[in-house]
Structures are given as structure tokens and as C-alpha cells.
Amino acid sequence: MKNAKEYVGKEVEIGAWITNKRSSGKIAFLQLRDGDHFFQGIVVKNDVGEEIFDVAKSLTQETSVIVQGIVQEDTRSKLGFELLVQNITVVGESHDYPITPKEHGTEFLMDHRHLWLRSSKQHAIMKIRNEIIRATYEFFNEEGFLKVDPPILTGSAPEGTTELFHTEYFDQEAYLSQSGQLYMEAAAMAFGKVFSFGPTFRAEKSKTRRHLIEFWMMEPEMAFMHQDESLEIQEKYVSYLITSVLKNCDLYLDTLERDKELLKKYTQLPYDRISYDEAVELLQKNGFEDIKWGDDFGSPHETFIANQSDKPIFILNYPKSIKPFYMKEHPDREDVVLCADMIAPEGYGEIIGGSEREVDYEKLKDQIVKFGLDSEEYSWYLDLRKYGSVPHSGFGLGLERMVTWISGTEHIRESIPFPRLLNRIYP
Numbered sequence: 001m002k003n004a005k006e007y008v009g010k011e012v013e014i015g016a017w018i019t020n021k022r023s024s025g026k027i028a029f030l031q032l033r034d035g036d037h038f039f040q041g042i043v044v045k046n047d048v049g050e051e052i053f054d055v056a057k058s059l060t061q062e063t064s065v066i067v068q069g070i071v072q073e074d075t076r077s078k079l080g081f082e083l084l085v086q087n088i089t090v091v092g093e094s095h096d097y098p099i100t101p102k103e104h105g106t107e108f109l110m111d112h113r114h115l116w117l118r119s120s121k122q123h124a125i126m127k128i129r130n131e132i133i134r135a136t137y138e139f140f141n142e143e144g145f146l147k148v149d150p151p152i153l154t155g156s157a158p159e160g161t162t163e164l165f166h167t168e169y170f171d172q173e174a175y176l177s178q179s180g181q182l183y184m185e186a187a188a189m190a191f192g193k194v195f196s197f198g199p200t201f202r203a204e205k206s207k208t209r210r211h212l213i214e215f216w217m218m219e220p221e222m223a224f225m226h227q228d229e230s231l232e233i234q235e236k237y238v239s240y241l242i243t244s245v246l247k248n249c250d251l252y253l254d255t256l257e258r259d260k261e262l263l264k265k266y267t268q269l270p271y272d273r274i275s276y277d278e279a280v281e282l283l284q285k286n287g288f289e290d291i292k293w294g295d296d297f298g299s300p301h302e303t304f305i306a307n308q309s310d311k312p313i314f315i316l317n318y319p320k321s322i323k324p325f326y327m328k329e330h331p332d333r334e335d336v337v338l339c340a341d342m343i344a345p346e347g348y349g350e351i352i353g354g355s356e357r358e359v360d361y362e363k364l365k366d367q368i369v370k371f372g373l374d375s376e377e378y379s380w381y382l383d384l385r386k387y388g389s390v391p392h393s394g395f396g397l398g399l400e401r402m403v404t405w406i407s408g409t410e411h412i413r414e415s416i417p418f419p420r421l422l423n424r425i426y427p
């Protein structure tokens with residue numbers, strides 16, 4: 001029931017499931033879920049008669065029903081309404097529903113993900129995920145970007161060859177996309193400012209609370225744009241997403257007991273910027289003796305850097321040796337590239353990775369060879385540097401990382417309906 005408050009005083013018929021129930025001799029309280037909301041239905045024996053009241057009393061968890069009744073204002077609940085039930089018709093019975101209101105272990109819940117999705121917490125997370133997707137399209141359309149869909153089956157490996165899912169493509173070898181970026185660069189040369197949103201796949205042997213094997217990414221790419229301007233778009237975009245969630249998902253943030261004042265802080269721009277060099281120095285001064293220039297950061301390092309700010313923070317210009325082949329070399333230094341990772345506060349880690357792209361034909365070709373990639377496979381990509389090449393930059397925002405952070409969820413597995421993890425492809 002959308003915009004339920006408009007129905008106050010009116011008679012409605014709603015398809016719903018029973019999530020819980022309590023009853024006494026004369027009155028039954030049904031907790032109902034219609035997909036949009038979790039709301040209360042009140043069945044009064046004196047109003048509905050013995051027969052319907054007996055049906056109400058017999059309802060078990062997750063039985064599907066059609067209820068008829070009158071919408072009433074309910075100022076005690078945040079939702080603002082409840083249903084005074086007049087009639088109940090059972091559609092589908094449910095017996096021994098495995099997920100009961102008591103606590104269950106994570107593995108049990110993951111095995112029952114197809115049912116776990118019905119819970120109010122999962123409902124709230126999926127609503128926030130939906131809002132982030134909706135606001136993404138709104139933001140990039142307002143900013144004049146064109147939505148472009150890169151392929152899923154590809155012959156390229158933009159983020160390195162170790163994490164590829166191989167598959168047969170008739171008599172050729174193909175991979176599942178790790179990132180649409182290279183195709184988005186071609187699209188930016190055709191359409192100026194573009195963005196994609198789609199699934200990406202990484203055969204990462206990482207079993208952390210931040211890694212999925214299959215995740216969804218937003219990848220904007222902008223022609224005639226340098227890295228510093230790209231950073232401004234990135235922070236504006238993230239702030240826009242959080243503003244939209246605060247505006248449209250108030251109820252769900254409350255369900256998740258998310259600190260909204262904290263989220264409000266994250267909408268204030270600009271975000272701080274710190275160079276990789278400075279970050280290494282800071283870490284070394286603060287007891288991270290293991291880290292030396294040239295190392296990639298692990299999550300304790302990222303968390304320490306993130307704690308230097310009360311908003312997301314950009315780490316700029318990483319060593320060339322630990323970043324992908326396509327990143328543009330710093331104009332004054334051979335050892336670093338023009339890139340940035342946006343690190344979220346509260347230990348949620350890297351939300352965005354992005355860079356300016358190498359546009360020099362020879363340098364790019366050298367890099368492709370150095371990374372052990374087949375330059376034949378990338379000849380179309382090199383073409384982009386032959387015909388009217390322009391400075392361009394782009395970035396990728398991991399949807400589930402964003403959802404996990406904004407909803408304040410502990411583990412990324414709850415931010416996608418059916419997570420693909422190192423040890424799990426069921427259900």
C-alpha cells in the first residue's frame with residue numbers, strides 16, 4: 001500500500017503476509033507485511049463475528065492473506081496508520097516457517113536467504129539500496145550524463161588477470177566483466193559524459209566483510225575532464241546519495257537504528273584529500289611499522305586514515321606499481337599515478353576507486369605489455385588514443401559497499417539480495 005496515509009478513513013483490500021500475531025479472547029493483533037510496509041491489523045471479535053475471528057486466531061507465520069478493512073490513523077507508530085480488519089481470506093497456508101522471531105545464526109540465515117529477505121531489517125536495507133540506485137539515475141541525468149551499458153562477456157581484464165571468471169565463448173575464451181570502464185572510455189569519446197550501472201565479477205579469494213564475488217558498480221566516465229574535477233563530481237554524487245536516503249528512507253534508517261546526525265555530516269562538502277605519500281608517513285608515525293612506501297593499504301590502514309576525518313576522505317596518487325595499467329602517470333613524477341580512492345568513515349573502507357586515464361598512445365601500449373596483457377586484445381582500446389584523444393577521467397562506486405555503509409550494516413552480504421561469496425552460491 002503506497003501513500004497509505006491518503007487512505008485514512010477509507011475501506012481497502014490488501015494482499016499481505018502474517019509476520020506475527022497476538023490475540024486475547026476478544027481482540028487479535030496481526031503484524032502484516034504487504035511488501036511496502038510492516039503494519040498492524042486489528043481484529044475485534046465483536047465487529048467481525050466468531051467465524052472471521054477464529055480465522056484470525058488460527059493464522060500462522062507467513063500465511064498469505066487478503067484482508068479487507070478500514071485504514072485508521074495511528075499516531076503511536078512511526079508508520080502513522082493501522083488497519084481495522086473487517087474480513088480475512090487465506091490465500092496460501094504456511095506451516096513450520098523456519099525463521100522464527102528468536103535469534104538465528106548467520107549460516108542458518110544465509111541458507112534461508114530466500115526467506116530471510118522477508119524480515120524488516122532486510123526490507124529496510126533493500127529499500128535503501130533501491131533509493132541509492134534511483135538517486136544515481138536522477139543525479140547523472142541532472143548532470144547531463146548518458147546511461148551506457150557495457151558488455152558483461154568481455155575479452156579484457158582492466159583490473160588485473162588474477163581475478164577473472166573464465167568462460168567459453170563458442171571457440172574463444174571470454175571473461176565475466178570485472179569493470180565496464182574500458183568500454184565506458186569508448187562511450188565517453190562518443191557521448192562526452194556517460195555512466196553505467198551493472199554487475200561485475202571478481203574471483204577474489206577474499207573472505208572479508210567487504211568483498212563480494214558478484215557486485216554492482218556505477219561507473220561514470222567524463223571526456224575533457226581532469227582528475228581534480230572528477231573528485232568534485234565524486235563527492236557531490238556521494239553527498240547527493242546520502243541526502244536522498246535521508247529524505248526518502250527515514251523510516252528504514254530508524255528500523256536499522258542508523259545514526260542520522262552522522263549521515264547528515266557526510267553530506268557536507270568538500271571531503272578531505274590526503275596523498276598516498278602523506279598517508280604512508282602518517283601510518284609509520286602511528287605504529288604501523290610494517291607499512292613502507294609502495295605497499296597497498298589493508299583495511300586497518302584505511303580505517304586509520306579514514307579516522308583522520310569525520311567525513312569520507314580521498315587518498316590521492318598511489319604508486320604506479322600497485323594500480324591498473326590504464327591510470328595516467330603523474331605529470332611531475334614517474335612513480336605515482338593520478339588516481340584516488342574514496343574511503344568511507346566508520347571502518348567501511350573503499351567506496352570509490354577512480355583515476356585520470358593515460359592518453360599517450362606509446363605509454364599506454366607499454367603499460368599493456370608490462371602488465372602481461374595481449375595488445376591485440378586491446379587494439380580497439382588503443383584506437384581511442386589515435387582518433388581525437390582527449391583528457392578523461394572516471395571512477396567506480398561499489399553499490400553494495402555504499403549500501404552497507406549508509407545502512408550501517410555489519411557485513412556486505414546483507415546489501416545484495418542473493419550474495420555470491422567465496423564459499424556460497426546457494427540459494
Ligand code: 4AD
Pocket residue numbers: 158159178179180181202204210211212213215217219220350351352353354355394395396397398399400401
Ligand atoms: O577500485 P575498483 O577495482 O575500480 C575499478 O574497477 C575501476 N575500473 C572503476 C573505474 O574507474 N571505472 O572498484 C571500484 C569499487 C571499489 O571502490 C569498491 O567500492 C567496489 O568497486 N568493489 C567491490 N565491492 C564489493 N566486492 C568486491 N570484491 C569489490 N571490489 C571492488
Ligand code: MG
Pocket residue numbers: 341350352353
Ligand atoms: Mg580499488
